Amino acid sequence: MGHLLSRPSPHPAILEYKGGADSSTETLADKRPGSTIDELSLLTRAKGHYWYPVDGKKVLDGCGGAGVACIGHGRQDVIKVAMAQMKAFSYVSYAHFKTAPVQALSDWLIASTRGRMQKVYIMCSGSEAVEAALKMSREYFVWKGEPQRVNFITRWESYHGTTIGSLSASGHVVRRGPFEPMLLSQFHRISSCNPYRQRLEGESDAEFVARKIQELEDTFQRLGPTTVAAVILEPTVGAALGCVPAVPGYLSAMKLVCERHGALMIFDEVMCGMGRTGTLHAWEQEQTVPDLQTIAKGFSGGYQPASALLVGETIAEVMRQDEKAFTHGHTYQNHPVVAATALKVQQIIQDEKLLSNVRTQGRLLERLLEERLGSHPNVGNIRGRGLFWGIEFVKDRKTKEPFDPALQISHQIFRVALKDFRVLVYHGQGCAGGGRGDHIMVMPAYNITGRLVEEIVERVASAVEEVFR
């Protein structure tokens, strides 16, 4: 019997939400018996591309947690650098001293953008980096004497973080749900860029992009173009849509609209950046440089909690000229151990030519997923870039009708993959809009081998087949 039929009835809270749980939404799942939290096994160690829980056989890492562990687990070269920094000094306030690791990492990051980004603030989480980007946008306009710019344009089916500001920017129905009345009213959502669900019959890329651009323009006009501080978007949408890259031409056209109205463009590359989609910065794929860029996850590969806000030349220039300082700071900002570790991870990615491997293994991953699952009756769409691939599940391939969220299809696949096939994938809901639609994400480490890509696909496909059998 397939797992679909043997699923226990969902907790009433899930039905109430009309959405569902995903890999980082514990609030729904952990309250019901047999939930993710109850099922979690104690992890004892992780090495290379495997997790070792106490409940039995090792688990093949098909997603690096939330797309984080990009060079595998337990690298002694990284651990050595982190320990050496801790021995020298483990903490200092950024307000008291500059430190060599922070300077080295900032210089490295700026050079990696060929100077298009000119200032760096190192933080610990993606939410912090997004929060800082939103506040920096606002303060920039205060410096410029345009204090009426208080509005932000964001997109549905997006995720930018868990704090009030970053969640206000997010268009993730389920994660916003309980907090909706507390979220900020200055955030205005337009549609995502999702050709699988939104492209009209016979519509070309250019026509599709034109429609999206018109929607952005209309939103600027509705709000009053001079009231908009920034547009924020993920170049390839991660957890909220399941690895959907922007249609060619979309990013540059969106940026042009911002420029025309004097607003800033923020690219949230927390998940899709730092090599995950095949180039160090996702914006390199369309040569569209944002005004502000957030990075995290693959930045430190999980060896330290690391994120950063990168500031582009327009804002940096105003800061330099007018000697402005950002009214913002965290206790752990510019943490020396975080910086030393992230720099080492980046040097490994560079020295071992891992971005080229991301592109090579990414092509293999795409081909194998397509071969193995492309014609499955419940697989609606397989999409992604680099080592960032999403599989969307549907009740009916023709109508693209999603499953009832209460069935928690993606959670079931995650569970069966982990328990029965010992492979870890990331799962999410909401990709069809309005909290509906199930997807899983496959995001192996950048140093994955072809043999392990084959094994991941085989195990994931077996789990999918088992759930729908």
Ligand SMILES: Cc1ncc(COP(=O)(O)O)c(C=O)c1O
């Ligand atoms: C695109 C994006 N932005 C921001 C965040 C928030 O990052 P964090 O969970 O580290 O706070 C995430 C997390 O998944 C993300 O995917």
